[in-house]
Amino acid sequence: MRELSVEALVENLDKVIAFVDEELDRLETSVKIRTQIDIAVEELFVNIAHYAYNPQTGPATVRVEVEQDPLAISITFIDKGVPYDPLAKADPDVTLSADEREIGGLGIFMVKKSMDSIDYEYKDGQNILHIKKII
């Protein structure tokens, strides 16, 4: 298990992605899976950076674990911000035309579609969001 704690600022996104990518390098994942995981990490971390402590800031922890049988990467995002369940939001209607489309909710929707599992809990004053991708 590896863990990175950073201040929840979008400026730290590259640092967080690089931290997760180190693990993906070791696992020699395909470009497709790496892209899906990078996108999930970006969407979830940026969500925390934008909303968890707004207008202040605070810590965000990213925990990476590798599971066997089946081989999977498990990533947990933890913040101490306001309780917020991103999974509670309805999925966007992806069949609307460009003029009718709103962009909100698209990021978390992409995460739901590309990961094998995603779950959220609020515990001991922390938002804990967990994703898993079978490699």
Place this chain on the structure above:
Amino acid sequence: MTINKTQDGSKLEIAIEGRLDTMTAPSLEEEVKNSLEGIKELIFDFKGLVYVSSAGLRVLLSAQKTMNKQGTMTIKNANEEVMEIFEVTGFVDILNIEE
């Protein structure tokens, strides 16, 4: 991310290389906002684009909405990973993507 623009009258081609993400999308948004006046044909060349997140999709949607009022917008040379993102999000149906 690097942005290369080629303009020929009312036709504008924007080639993007690298990652279109939360950190880089604002510069493309700025570029698009300042370039579309009088443009009737907008082409995005995604040959060098390796990654697009929702922040990038937001910019593309906004460009599409603008071009719907004044002309056409086409995307060409999107790679497999980028195409998959367009498919999952339904963007294949709202963007004009050249195979």
